[in-house]
Amino acid sequence: MTGNEAMAEGAIQAGCRFYAGYPITPQNEFTSYMAKRMPEVNGIFIQAESELAAINMVFGASAAGARAMTSSSSPGISLKQEGISYIAGAELPAVIVNVMRGGPGLGNIWPAQSDYFQATRPGHGDYHSIVLAPYSVQEAHEFMFLGFDLADKYRTPAIVLSDGMLGQMMEPLLVRSRELGVGREKLQTPNSLPVRQAGKLQTKSWALTGCKGREPNIVKSFYMLEGDLEKFNLTLQKKYKAICQKEQRYEGLFLDDAKIILVAYGTMARIAKSALHSLRKKGKKIGLIRPITLWPFPQKPFTQYSMPHTRYLVIEMSYGQMLEDVRLAVNGKSPIEFLGRSGGGIPAEEEIIDFVNRQ
Amino acid sequence: MEKTFKKPQSLRDISTHYCPGCGHGIAHRLIAEVVDELEIRERVIGVAPVGCAVIAYDYWDFDCSEAAHGRALAVATGIKRVRPQNIIFTYQGDGDLAAIGTNETIHAANRGENVTVIFINNAIYGMTGGQMAPTTLLAQKTVTSPEGRQERLHGYPLKISEILASLRAVKYVERVSLDSPKEIIEAKKAVKLAFQNQIDNIGFSLVEILSPCPTYWDMSPKEAMDWIRDVMAKEFPLGRIK
Numbered sequence: 001m002t003g004n005e006a007m008a009e010g011a012i013q014a015g016c017r018f019y020a021g022y023p024i025t026p027q028n029e030f031t032s033y034m035a036k037r038m039p040e041v042n043g044i045f046i047q048a049e050s051e052l053a054a055i056n057m058v059f060g061a062s063a064a065g066a067r068a069m070t071s072s073s074s075p076g077i078s079l080k081q082e083g084i085s086y087i088a089g090a091e092l093p094a095v096i097v098n099v100m101r102g103g104p105g106l107g108n109i110w111p112a113q114s115d116y117f118q119a120t121r122p123g124h125g126d127y128h129s130i131v132l133a134p135y136s137v138q139e140a141h142e143f144m145f146l147g148f149d150l151a152d153k154y155r156t157p158a159i160v161l162s163d164g165m166l167g168q169m170m171e172p173l174l175v176r177s178r179e180l181g182v183g184r185e186k187l188q189t190p191n192s193l194p195v196r197q198a199g200k201l202q203t204k205s206w207a208l209t210g211c212k213g214r215e216p217n218i219v220k221s222f223y224m225l226e227g228d229l230e231k232f233n234l235t236l237q238k239k240y241k242a243i244c245q246k247e248q249r250y251e252g253l254f255l256d257d258a259k260i261i262l263v264a265y266g267t268m269a270r271i272a273k274s275a276l277h278s279l280r281k282k283g284k285k286i287g288l289i290r291p292i293t294l295w296p297f298p299q300k301p302f303t304q305y306s307m308p309h310t311r312y313l314v315i316e317m318s319y320g321q322m323l324e325d326v327r328l329a330v331n332g333k334s335p336i337e338f339l340g341r342s343g344g345g346i347p348a349e350e351e352i353i354d355f356v357n358r359q
Numbered sequence: 360m361e362k363t364f365k366k367p368q369s370l371r372d373i374s375t376h377y378c379p380g381c382g383h384g385i386a387h388r389l390i391a392e393v394v395d396e397l398e399i400r401e402r403v404i405g406v407a408p409v410g411c412a413v414i415a416y417d418y419w420d421f422d423c424s425e426a427a428h429g430r431a432l433a434v435a436t437g438i439k440r441v442r443p444q445n446i447i448f449t450y451q452g453d454g455d456l457a458a459i460g461t462n463e464t465i466h467a468a469n470r471g472e473n474v475t476v477i478f479i480n481n482a483i484y485g486m487t488g489g490q491m492a493p494t495t496l497l498a499q500k501t502v503t504s505p506e507g508r509q510e511r512l513h514g515y516p517l518k519i520s521e522i523l524a525s526l527r528a529v530k531y532v533e534r535v536s537l538d539s540p541k542e543i544i545e546a547k548k549a550v551k552l553a554f555q556n557q558i559d560n561i562g563f564s565l566v567e568i569l570s571p572c573p574t575y576w577d578m579s580p581k582e583a584m585d586w587i588r589d590v591m592a593k594e595f596p597l598g599r600i601k
Contacts, residue, residue, distance in 0.1 A: 018441060044440045048433070049466035056430035056463070060437020063424045064404075064445075068437065086427050208422045208438060210402035210445050218416045220425040 001173045003166040004029035004071075006137045007097055008037065010144030011069055013175070016095070017043035018061035018068035020054040022076060025109045026164035027099035030071045051076040055083030055096070062092040063219040065207030067148050071097035073164070074115050075106060081123035084157050088127035088236075089221025091206075093151035095144065096129070097160045099167035102343045110344035111164035111267060116321035119161050120295040126233055128240050129157040130247065131294040133265040137171035154243055155206075161294060163317065165267040165346075243296055250298035251290040254280065255305050258287025260356055263326050264315040265291045268347070272315050275352035284356065294322070302329035311359065312336045315347055367391035369400050371420050380580025382537045382570030383411060386479060387418050389543070390450070393551045394421065397558065403446045404438055406431045410452040411485040429460025432467035435474045446557055448475040453494040454484045457519040461493075464519065468563050471528030475553045476565040478520070481572040482591060489575030493517035496594050501575070516594055520567045524601035531556050531564035532600040537571065538587040542597070569595060 001009070008030050011019070019038055021031040031047065038045035044061070048054035054070045061068035072080060077098045087094050100115045102108040119131045130150050134140035140162055147158040208217055223229035251269075253276065255261065264272035269290040279286045289301050312334055314323045319340050330336060339355050341347050366372055369391035377383050394400050400421050407415040409428035416423035426434040431449040439447040456464050456478050467474070483501060484490040491501040491508060494516050498507040508516075524532045531553060535546035546568055553564035569591055571583035578586060 018437065020437070046436065046440065049462055052430065053433040053436075053463050053466065056427060056433035057437035057440075059426070059430075060406075060424065060434035060439075061441045062437070063434070064438040064441035066441045068441075082427055083430070086425075090425065208404045208424055208445075209442065210404065211420075211422050212401035216416075216420055216422050218423050218425075220416065220423075222413060222425055224414065 001137060002029050002168055002170050003137045003140045003162060004099065004168070005033045006141040006173050007071075007144055007160065007162065008033040009175070010141040011095065011148070012037055012041055012043070014067065014145040014148040016067040016069050016144075016148060017041065018058065018066045019043070020046040020048045020057040020061075020070050022048050022051045022054050022072065024073045024076045026101055026111075026167050027071050027073045027097070029167070030097065030099070051079035052083065055080040055087075058094050059083055059087055059090070059092060062087065062094045063090070063208050065204045065209060067093075067152070069095040069097065071099065073099045073101045074103050074112070077115060077118060081118065084129060085123040085125050085127060086221055087157045088129065089125060090219050091155040092219065093148070093155050094157050095147040095151055095160065096157060097162060100161065100163040108344055109164060111166075111317060111346065112342050113163060113266060113268060113317035114321070114342050115161065116294065116316070116318060119159050120297070120325070127236060128243070128295050129159045130154070130243060131159045131161055133161045133292060133294050134166065135266050135269045135290065137166070137169060137173055140166055141173055142176070150247065154239055156239070156243075161266065163267050247293055248296045248298040248300060249292035250301055251292060252288070252301050254287040255289070255301060257285050258305070258310065259285040260311050260313055260359065261287045261289055261305060262313050262315060262352070263289045263291070263322070265294060265322065268315055268317050271347065271349055272352060275349045275356070278349065278353060279356055286356065291322070297325045297329065299329050302326065306330045306333035308334065310334045313352075313355065314338050315352060316340045317346055318342045367395045369394040369420050371418055373418070375418060376414070377411065378574040380571055380573040380583055381411070382481065382568070382572070383479065385537050385543060386477065386568055386570060387415060389547045389550050390448070390477060391419060392547065393554055396551065397554055399446045399554070399558070402444065403448070404442070406435045406438070406447065406449040408449070408451040408455040409486070410455050412450055412452065412479070413486065415450055429455050429458070430463055431455065431460065432463045432472070432474070432476070436467050436470070436472050439472060439474050443473070446475070446554065448477060448554070450477045451479065452485070453478070453480045453482065453492045457493040457517050461519070465523070465526070468523050468529050468565070469526050471562045473557055473560055473562050475557050476563075477550065477553070478565055478567045479570045480567050480595065481570045482516070483572050483575045485572050485575055493519070494595070496591065518595070520565065520600050523565060528563060529565070529601060530562040532567070534567040534569065534595055534597050534600060536569040536587055536592060536597055538569070538584045538592075567595070569597075
């Protein structure tokens with residue numbers, strides 16, 4: 001399966017029953033897969049008139065209690081930012097997949113990691129989205145489960161940050177939905193699914209279902225009275241603090257004896273891993289930190305391994321976006337080098353090896 | 360003695376933030392009365408716009424969602440598709456529905472979403488301080504057309520209801536007014552039909568309500584009502600469009 005299809009199937013198996021999207025390369029397999037697959041599971045597929053409409057349809061579907069998502073690629077994600085901010089402000093869960101391409105502007109359709117900023121430092125207002133960065137088709141598939149579970153748990157948008165390479169690449173996929181099915185069915189709402197399943201489902205108490213037997217629910221992000229918005233923002237900040245404490249994820253390789261630590265995520269981490277193994281074979285003391293959550297950014301390994309004698313090499317398919325978070329995490333305790341290309345260029349294994357050998 | 364005139368159950372018993380002579384209060388009440396009469400309070404979900412009616416959900420006593428400016432019909436589409444058994448309506452002003460949200464409006468209508476749209480046309484942006492709206496009349500002065508709307512610079516008042524009526528999937532479009540008790544009774548009939556259509560699964564229904572904004576028309580409430588009848592309704596003729 002391609003990464004795009006694997007993510008789409010992951011969403012379906014994670015209980016997503018609403019998808020709205022708009023065509024944009026290189027994520028089109030996602031939309032066409034959903035068009036075919038959603039009706040098979042009594043879900044809803046809408047080809048929206050724009051990215052703006054798609055993200056706001058997701059807002060509505062999520063407000064109505066369904067697991068809902070959209071996907072797009074960089075310029076389309078820029079258009080969705082308004083809606084993502086509203087989703088965060090209204091405390092709705094939703095998953096947004098970004099299959100990143102080159103920019104700025106129309107850029108091109110080659111893989112890039114130039115949207116790290118717009119994923120981790122998003123639209124207007126003091127909010128965060130949880131950002132997951134898969135580096136294989138398998139992980140891309142499984143992070144849809146994680147994305148929906150985290151989005152529901154914290155009532156917040158979750159972004160799965162992929163790229164054109166991962167979206168288009170084909171790899172074998174092991175479907176493990178039964179093992180990964182934690183909590184997803186009980187979070188669905190009863191009357192958005194076939195009646196036969198209704199017995200084991202629970203309603204999201206805040207969802208818009210009609211006010212029968214309860215006080216009306218209001219889904220909103222608007223707090224006009226003096227002091228109200230500040231009070232609400234503080235509850236959001238408390239939530240973000242909890243996410244930072246509990247949800248940081250990363251993979252670390254050979255960190256204990258590493259003199260040089262490579263830092264890369266997503267597609268770039270695969271290439272960095274190949275370079276790491278080649279260099280290790282030649283006796284170089286190389287390690288790797290692969291951030292899996294980009295927000296919250298994994299602070300722990302940087303705190304633990306930043307010594308004056310270790311050096312970091314941050315590698316990105318951009319001109320240094322994650323680099324800023326690494327600098328903050330390392331906090332001056334170790335020197336940091338950077339290797340990055342973008343706009344179609346991808347740092348190759350040999351480039352990484354040469355860069356390390358020059359150090 | 361029996362009480363014959365009551366507050367609708369669907370309307371909360373609180374004072375509103377609207378200006379004296381504003382039409383929103385009447386329109387809110389008409390919707391609340393219709394929701395009560397159709398006995399759909401427990402399954403109706405309203406979508407409030409960005410504009411003067413941004414906190415309409417503070418006045419209605421049923422489930423509601425906000426929507427980003429112009430996106431009410433995209434939000435309503437999401438809710439209705441997930442919950443087809445619920446009754447979904449949007450309440451939108453002229454700026455929301457016919458300027459920033461024109462795309463969402465036309466495409467939701469063209470998909471034939473089975474929702475009800477209450478479109479408040481007061482020919483002005485009220486919330487932000489009286490700017491020119493797509494429905495502002497020629498020669499009408501606003502803070503962004505201080506010399507009056509000129510066709511050469513600003514084009515003509517946009518007749519979005521007529522545009523929507525041309526779409527095959529649109530089932531019902533009517534323009535009504537709040538300028539007199541007689542017209543308010545007609546307006547309520549139209550609102551009721553637009554909700555009944557959704558209950559009967561007939562499809563996309565829209566009621567355009569010509570509504571006074573004395574504050575930004577720089578008129579007294581009575582002058583504003585007269586202006587709707589004598590001037591605005593000439594540009595936007597009342598009656599069933601489709």
